Amino acid sequence: MKSITKKIPNKPGIYWFSKKGEKIYVGKAGLLKKRIASYFRTKDPRIFEMVGEADNVSFKKAGSVLEAVILEANAIKKYLPKYNIKEKDNRSFVYLVIPKEDFPRPFIARGREVEKYASKNNVFGPYQSYRILKIALNLARKIFPFGMCRPNQGKPCFDYQIGLCPGICVGAISKKDYQKNIKNLTLLFKGEHKRLFKKLKKTDPEAFYALKHVQDVALISNSKIGNWKLKIGNSVQRIEGFDISHLHGSEPVGAMSVFINGEADNSKYRLFKIRNMENKFDDMAMLSEILERRFNHDEWGKPDVVLIDGGRNQITAAKNVLAKRNIFVPVIGIVKILGHSGSAAEGDKLYFQNTKPSVKKILLTSRQVLQQVRNEAHRFAISFQRRKRKI
Structure with missing residues (x-):
């Protein structure tokens, strides 16, 4: 299995270790080849146990580290790999919550809180790190601005002045235009990246370019x-x-x-x-x-x-x-x-x-x-x- 690392590119993406076709661990990487190779050199007993149990390792390239972070969360939700779940109970995972409102203000919820939000909001995750999800959300906000202030509060918030809030505080953006940003944000965190890129290429070339070439080294492990x-x-x-x-x-x-x-x-x-x-x-x-x-x-x-x-x-x-x-x-x-x-x-x-x-x-x-x-x-x-x- 170690020899497969020769075929892996040094690009962003996700990877998974499998046993008899069942995914037992999913991870993300800024440099796939380097990250996967590190598993075969480790002396950490937990990782040594997981690698010893696996009979295959596979990967999927992503367009950016941001995309890899989101793909990892969606894969963990879909496959529930035992070594991901074993590391944490549900309470220690974090989730992105986007309320179903006219001018929603996305926020991050802990695993123990997520059940009370699930019925009336769009919930994305689980993410393994609050810090990583926060960075990913802030990065996405630079491309698809959204407000964290109260709608129509009468005076511009600080984020509006630096271009992160589109102006829900002062009525500078319509419900229709704001919902376009939220729809794009939703597609991004759903992992529907091909659909999103296709849409942006036609409707918003600037956002398409920004998302296609997004880089944030803080999203990379180490x-x-x-x-x-x-x-x-x-x-x-x-x-x-x-x-x-x-x-x-x-x-x-x-x-x-x-x-x-x-x-x-x-x-x-x-x-x-x-x-x-x-x-x-x-x-x-x-x-x-x-x-x-x-x-x-x-x-x-x-x-x-x-x-x-x-x-x-x-x-x-x-x-x-x-x-x-x-x-x-x-x-x-x-x-x-x-x-x-x-x-x-x-x-x-x-x-x-x-x-x-x-x-x-x-x-x-x-x-x-x-x-x-x-x-x-x-x-x-x-x-x-x-x-x-x-x-």
């Missing part, structure tokens, strides 16, 4: 964020990402995302409406404007790395702004490289200028975090554009 903290020490704690968004020159806006120790800090995100409309078709001029305005705020602190959505020209423009203020931190460019089918190639191209080799090495090995920084700045800018279109 998270790379933990490794990130171990590797960098105190050299790279705060990364700021910048993105420009506009619709054919109208309503141009710059967005700033902030990651602290490899994790997003939404409270520090900022939007910059472009003031000099003579530059509305000049991305580098707009980038220079938002950087000048950002670095007028000493009270926000100084980043250890600035990440720009763009290449060498954008890096030069950014460095010129920072140099005027005697700020000398690494400025990195990131450019999406498309494959033959138009999909994103694995790992976008990174551009460096005069970056210390030690810092460059850290950042090159933490590419997924940099992709997240860029994706968050882009999402934040786009969410603002969407709100403006609805007004």
Whole structure:
């Protein structure tokens, strides 16, 4: 059985150990080959017992780690593998609950609570970790925004201001449009991913792209964020990402995302409406404007790395702004490289200028975090554009 690992790809997905065709354990992985191979090297007596009982191991690839997390939960619910159930009683599992209301506010329930919600709500799970489900839900919320506030409460909530709530608090979204987001969220957590992708490709290309290329290292066991903290020490704690968004020159806006120790800090995100409309078709001029305005705020602190959505020209423009203020931190460019089918190639191209080799090495090995920084700045800018279109 150990020899099967040679045929397994290092892609996200789920795997299962079987005995006489019956699944006895289901798991998820960010890297299938690496994860499955680890079972044959372990000295943990519980895992040793399970592997010894199994006579086969199989896998199913997923489009992302988020998809793998959801597939794992659905497989556990369907097959009730004995080693998954043995690890926990039902009380220690967690479930996603989406109320059947006009403006539902999804929440997470413990296993001991789930029975009281089952009849009047949509319930998804079981999930083995509250933390993982919380991260998955937050990640999904960035693609399909939903509110955690009271509908029509009269004043905008904080999540509305950072693009996570579509505005149920201030009546900025209709019941029909809100239910579309909830329907997509439901399809996602049901595991009906092919149906969802097909639908989004026709109706919402931005959401289709975001879901197709979603990455969140915190969803992976032995998270790379933990490794990130171990590797960098105190050299790279705060990364700021910048993105420009506009619709054919109208309503141009710059967005700033902030990651602290490899994790997003939404409270520090900022939007910059472009003031000099003579530059509305000049991305580098707009980038220079938002950087000048950002670095007028000493009270926000100084980043250890600035990440720009763009290449060498954008890096030069950014460095010129920072140099005027005697700020000398690494400025990195990131450019999406498309494959033959138009999909994103694995790992976008990174551009460096005069970056210390030690810092460059850290950042090159933490590419997924940099992709997240860029994706968050882009999402934040786009969410603002969407709100403006609805007004």
